[in-house]
Amino acid sequence: MKLRLLALLALVPLASFAADKFTITVTNDLSIARPAETITVPWKEVNRVMPHALIQHIVVKDSAGNEVPFQVTNVAPESKDPTMIGVAYGDLLFQHDFAPGEKTATFTVERSPDRVTPPFPTKVFARYVPERLDDFAWENDRIAHRIYGPALAAPDSEHRGKEVLVSSGIDVWCKRVSYPIVDRWYNKGHDHYHHDEGEGMDMYNVGDSRGCGGTGVWDGHQLYVGRNYQTWKVIANGPIRAIFEVTYQTWDGHGVMISEVKRFTVDAGHNLDRIDSTFSFAGHKEVTIGIGINKASADRGQEVNAAVSSNEASHWLAQWETQRTNGSLGEAVIVPGNGFAGFAEDKSNRLVLTKVTSNEPVSYYAGAGWTKSGQFSSQKDWDDYVAAEAARVSSPIKVSLSE
Numbered sequence: 001m002k003l004r005l006l007a008l009l010a011l012v013p014l015a016s017f018a019a020d021k022f023t024i025t026v027t028n029d030l031s032i033a034r035p036a037e038t039i040t041v042p043w044k045e046v047n048r049v050m051p052h053a054l055i056q057h058i059v060v061k062d063s064a065g066n067e068v069p070f071q072v073t074n075v076a077p078e079s080k081d082p083t084m085i086g087v088a089y090g091d092l093l094f095q096h097d098f099a100p101g102e103k104t105a106t107f108t109v110e111r112s113p114d115r116v117t118p119p120f121p122t123k124v125f126a127r128y129v130p131e132r133l134d135d136f137a138w139e140n141d142r143i144a145h146r147i148y149g150p151a152l153a154a155p156d157s158e159h160r161g162k163e164v165l166v167s168s169g170i171d172v173w174c175k176r177v178s179y180p181i182v183d184r185w186y187n188k189g190h191d192h193y194h195h196d197e198g199e200g201m202d203m204y205n206v207g208d209s210r211g212c213g214g215t216g217v218w219d220g221h222q223l224y225v226g227r228n229y230q231t232w233k234v235i236a237n238g239p240i241r242a243i244f245e246v247t248y249q250t251w252d253g254h255g256v257m258i259s260e261v262k263r264f265t266v267d268a269g270h271n272l273d274r275i276d277s278t279f280s281f282a283g284h285k286e287v288t289i290g291i292g293i294n295k296a297s298a299d300r301g302q303e304v305n306a307a308v309s310s311n312e313a314s315h316w317l318a319q320w321e322t323q324r325t326n327g328s329l330g331e332a333v334i335v336p337g338n339g340f341a342g343f344a345e346d347k348s349n350r351l352v353l354t355k356v357t358s359n360e361p362v363s364y365y366a367g368a369g370w371t372k373s374g375q376f377s378s379q380k381d382w383d384d385y386v387a388a389e390a391a392r393v394s395s396p397i398k399v400s401l402s403e
Helices: 002-011 014-018 043-049 182-188 379-394
Strands: 021-027 034-042 058-062 070-074 089-098 104-111 125-129 135-139 143-147 171-175 212-218 229-237 241-252 257-267 272-280 287-294 307-311 316-323 327-334 340-345 349-356 362-370 398-402
Touching: 021 034, 034 043, 034 398, 043 089, 058 089, 070 229, 070 241, 089 104, 125 182, 125 229, 125 241, 135 171, 135 182, 135 241, 135 257, 143 362, 171 327, 171 362, 212 257, 212 272, 212 362, 272 287, 287 327, 287 362, 307 379, 316 349, 316 379, 327 379, 349 362, 362 379
Parallel strands: none
Antiparallel strands: 021 104, 021 398, 034 089, 058 104, 070 089, 125 135, 135 143, 143 171, 212 287, 229 241, 241 257, 257 272, 272 362, 287 349, 307 316, 316 327, 327 362, 340 349
């Protein structure tokens, strides 16, 4: 009987045994630290090496055997999956803090058939906010933002005192805490979150500017901008990464009728979000887009002149605004790749310029950091952070799988 069992085992491919576990090797070419580096593995690759894995029955471990929080994005929730190959899934995500000089890191993904892996505490969050007209807000463990919908742009036709703001700029909410605050701040009401009651505050004034990372068409002298976002869609929502899209109604960009779809990728542990903007237009080979930072975003009575830094070689622009009592706020835009077309400014905005072609996305990074968060204490801190982030963006990690 024993010999028969051994003979049967010999006929089973070795891959059948390896399918319960595989190794992920991550290579880093930079010598600087990479905190909260998000490691992305397409789920189709997970299914290839570990067929029919269930997201609630896997664990991710680092090289010391410690379990690592992970996320599996659900990019097509309407898809049916009768053969259990995860066709609705997008990516397996987890994070690692690369120390300075750390060149490689290894992880294992294992089945846990006898144990359910519960969801991990979320560090990112994005949602439509109907209780405040139609804001759309998002945050991670470091900073928060919001944009404005068509209801806010609508006139106060019934004279009830409704706020009216026409703006496709991006607002900033400054956080002192790492836990989610969007729901709590909206529930407290508009007046409360304009005061720091221990968790942070909205001390940022967008108006009709680009805020922190809004876009417009640049003709060499003037910026032509759209109105409030029109539609929204949440694609993923934590615990490590949130992804959502918003669309903008067509506007006149100095004789070019142009529309835009923005996809935001918000990762835990980062002050700058990735934004992929796709512009659609006809009759022109390319258009110059300006990505802006509001020159004077401070609350009324808090204004102090801003200090500006930029790096043409690394394609980044940073601003440092010190308010009278609210602390200092750093803002930045990074435009990696070959589309970078220099810097400019108009009355309200400092701009990073990039060339775009119709229906081809352009990627950039935008965000902010606040002194009272404890993460930054000076303009140098902020500039160093932005420069390091630009270096990381330009030198992505490499990920490989082995059984």
